[in-house]
Amino acid sequence: MGILPSKIDRSSVTFQSELAFEGSLDVQFPSILDNAERSFSFDEKDWVHCKFKLQGSTLECSASGEMIETVLLDKNFEVLNEQGNSLIFTVKFVTKDNTSQQWKLRASSADEFLKWTSFVKQSLRAEWSLKDSCECCKSKFGVFTRRHHCRACGRSVCSDCSPIMTTLPHLGYSALVRVCKTCGDMLAHKRKGPQEGNSPNYTQSKRGNSPTKQNKAKTNYK
Numbered sequence: 001m002g003i004l005p006s007k008i009d010r011s012s013v014t015f016q017s018e019l020a021f022e023g024s025l026d027v028q029f030p031s032i033l034d035n036a037e038r039s040f041s042f043d044e045k046d047w048v049h050c051k052f053k054l055q056g057s058t059l060e061c062s063a064s065g066e067m068i069e070t071v072l073l074d075k076n077f078e079v080l081n082e083q084g085n086s087l088i089f090t091v092k093f094v095t096k097d098n099t100s101q102q103w104k105l106r107a108s109s110a111d112e113f114l115k116w117t118s119f120v121k122q123s124l125r126a127e128w129s130l131k132d133s134c135e136c137c138k139s140k141f142g143v144f145t146r147r148h149h150c151r152a153c154g155r156s157v158c159s160d161c162s163p164i165m166t167t168l169p170h171l172g173y174s175a176l177v178r179v180c181k182t183c184g185d186m187l188a189h190k191r192k193g194p195q196e197g198n199s200p201n202y203t204q205s206k207r208g209n210s211p212t213k214q215n216k217a218k219t220n221y222k
């Protein structure tokens with residue numbers, strides 16, 4: 001990537017191209033119960049010690065010197081759940097030959113668990129675009145219209161087009177960060193699904209059609 005204007009504070013942001021990390025994790029490879037439906041079954045005893053190398057947007061997995069899989073950290077990749085007590089997290093992804101896959105990964109310590117889960121999520125963050133005008137409303141950036149970045153899609157947007165502050169746990173943002181209207185609406189739509197009660201940061205609807213039954217909503221509309 002090119003040289004960035006000094007005005008942009010990059011200190012709190014890690015870009016996927018900068019991430020590199022390696023270590024080992026135990027893996028449970030599932031048996032496929034139903035190939036059409038892609039349902040998976042994990043045998044709790046069956047852990048394989050694997051080496052992992054995270055580099056940019058790929059995660060290489062090898063065991064006994066043999067490459068097992070190069071996992072693409074793309075839009076299909078997701079950390080499905082994290083069990084901090086047992087140091088286990090489950091990931092889903094789509095392989096190069098286009099089949100969906102799930103693995104259970106177990107870290108060797110709480111420290112390693114935290115590193116792997118946060119690095120993997122950070123590597124899913126979009127790089128920030130550096131446009132001269134807002135990618136939503138096309139307003140030119142300048143003294144009065146400042147450039148901001150949506151933490152979900154990375155686009156350059158003005159403050160009017162990014163009025164939403166929310167957590168993005170799937171990208172490792174646990175504090176409120178700015179997102180654009182498009183991403184905010186998409187997130188609100190997703191979180192209004194059947195599991196909304198379980199969602200750690202259930203979104204209040206902007207349209208006001210969902211009563212504020214919980215005050216733990218972590219999305220703010222300015």
Ligand SMILES: [Zn+2]
Pocket residue numbers: 134135136137138139157158159160161
């Ligand atoms: Zn705008």
Ligand SMILES: [Zn+2]
Pocket residue numbers: 150151152153154155179180181182183184
């Ligand atoms: Zn966005």
